[in-house]
Each structure stands twice: as C-alpha cells, then as structure tokens.
Amino acid sequence: NAGVTQTPKFRVLKTGQSMTLLCAQDMNHEYMYWYRQDPGMGLRLIHYSVGEGTTAKGEVPDGYNVSRLKKQNFLLGLESAAPSQTSVYFCASSPLEPEGRYEQYFGPGTRLTVT
Amino acid sequence: GESVGLHLPTLSVQEGDNSIINCAYSNSASDYFIWYKQESGKGPQFIIDIRSNMDKRQGQRVTVLLNKTVKHLSLQIAATQPGDSAVYFCAERTGGSYIPTFGRGTSLIVHP
Numbered sequence: 001n002a003g004v005t006q007t008p009k010f011r012v013l014k015t016g017q018s019m020t021l022l023c024a025q026d027m028n029h030e031y032m033y034w035y036r037q038d039p040g041m042g043l044r045l046i047h048y049s050v051g052e053g054t055t056a057k058g059e060v061p062d063g064y065n066v067s068r069l070k071k072q073n074f075l076l077g078l079e080s081a082a083p084s085q086t087s088v089y090f091c092a093s094s095p096l097e098p099e100g101r102y103e104q105y106f107g108p109g110t111r112l113t114v115t
Numbered sequence: 116g117e118s119v120g121l122h123l124p125t126l127s128v129q130e131g132d133n134s135i136i137n138c139a140y141s142n143s144a145s146d147y148f149i150w151y152k153q154e155s156g157k158g159p160q161f162i163i164d165i166r167s168n169m170d171k172r173q174g175q176r177v178t179v180l181l182n183k184t185v186k187h188l189s190l191q192i193a194a195t196q197p198g199d200s201a202v203y204f205c206a207e208r209t210g211g212s213y214i215p216t217f218g219r220g221t222s223l224i225v226h227p
Binding site for chain 2: 004031033040041042043044045048050058090092094101102103104105106107108109
C-alpha cells in the first residue's frame with residue numbers, strides 16, 4: 001500500500017512554461033486535495049475533488065487547473081508558470097468518514113521553483 | 116474571515132520535558148479539530164483529533180485539550196523526544212464541510 005504518491009519530487013520551470021503535477025492514491029479515497037505551502041505559512045487549499053469527475057476551487061485557485069478523470073488520480077496543472085507559484089505542493093486524500101474520523105493522508109510533496 | 120492561528124511560531128524544549136503547543140480558533144461553528152505533525156521534507160501526518168462534544172482526548176504520549184469557552188485547543192506531548200522535532204499544525208472543520216482550515220504551524224525543537 002503506497003498511500004499517496006506525487007510526481008515529480010522536484011522541478012524547476014522558467015516563467016511562462018507549463019507543467020502537470022500528478023497525484024495518485026491507492027486507498028480508494030473519495031476526496032482529493034491540492035495544497036501549497038510557503039515558508040512560515042500553513043497549508044493553503046488550491047483545488048479539491050469530492051469524487052471522480054468533480055473538482056472545486058479552494059482558497060487560492062488562480063493560475064491552476066485540475067482534473068480527476070480517474071478516482072485514484074488528481075492532476076494539478078500550471079498553464080503559464082509565474083515566480084509567485086514557487087512553492088511546495090502537497091496532495092492529500094481522505095475517505096468518507098469511517099467511524100466518524102476525518103483524516104487526510106498527505107503525499108511527500110513536490111518542490112517547484114519558477115525562475 | 117474566520118481563521119485558525121497559533122500563539123507561538125517556535126517552541127524549544129529539552130528532551131524528556133513535556134511540551135505544550137497552543138492553538139486558537141475563531142469560528143464558533145467549528146466542531147472538529149485535528150493535530151498534524153510535519154517532519155522536515157515530508158507531508159503532514161495525522162496525530163490526534165477531537166470533536167467539540169469532548170474537552171480532552173488522549174493518545175500515545177499525546178493529549179489534546181479543547182476549551183470551547185475561549186476557543187482554544189492545545190496539544191500536550193509527554194516526555195518529548197528528539198523524534199518529536201517537527202512543525203505541528205492544528206486544523207479545524209465545521210459541520211458539513213469536507214475542507215479543514217489549517218493554522219500557520221508551530222515549530223517544535225527538542226534539544227538532547
């Protein structure tokens with residue numbers, strides 16, 4: 001059981017370039033999330049999904065797009081990268097609430113630098 | 116808007132001491148609280164949770180206390196070990212929402 005995996009682990013982009021971050025989970029979770037974490041800051045929600053084929057905006061969605069074509073995968077796209085998008089990106093997933101417990105399982109993160 | 120925040124950004128303790136990490140929240144509708152631990156270079160990991168109908172919950176070496184009157188919760192770590200060094204986040208959720216709100220985090224440094 002790999003849990004939540006993220007690809008790639010590191011990436012350097014030039015301003016204006018595009019890229020896609022891939023998140024995969026093998027726990028059959030319904031919900032998936034993309035967060036960004038900046039130094040000294042908490043986690044800020046970019047987009048999330050409550051099921052296959054559905055997506056919704058979070059706190060900081062501008063400049064990002066997402067897709068959830070398969071239940072186990074959640075893709076985060078940057079169409080035209082900007083230096084302000086330099087950050088560490090975390091994907092997370094969570095099940096429906098078994099036994100009343102709400103827990104998010106996080107991936108190891110992707111460190112993105114935009115120059 | 117409503118927010119979850121932490122009183123201290125950094126906490127330094129000696130190995131073996133007890134640690135207390137505090138968290139204030141402002142949304143009176145929050146009914147579920149979670150503590151996460153984030154080690155350097157890793158994603159956050161669930162530690163313990165508590166619902167608003169409780170005021171205390173204990174786990175292995177950790178205790179969470181909730182004071183709804185002053186909208187405050189704390190994470191107590193007994194006999195702190197070097198492996199406890201990490202950033203600790205509190206998060207809160209309101210009923211019916213799948214989306215938690217995270218605080219800024221407290222860095223716990225354990226000195227041997």
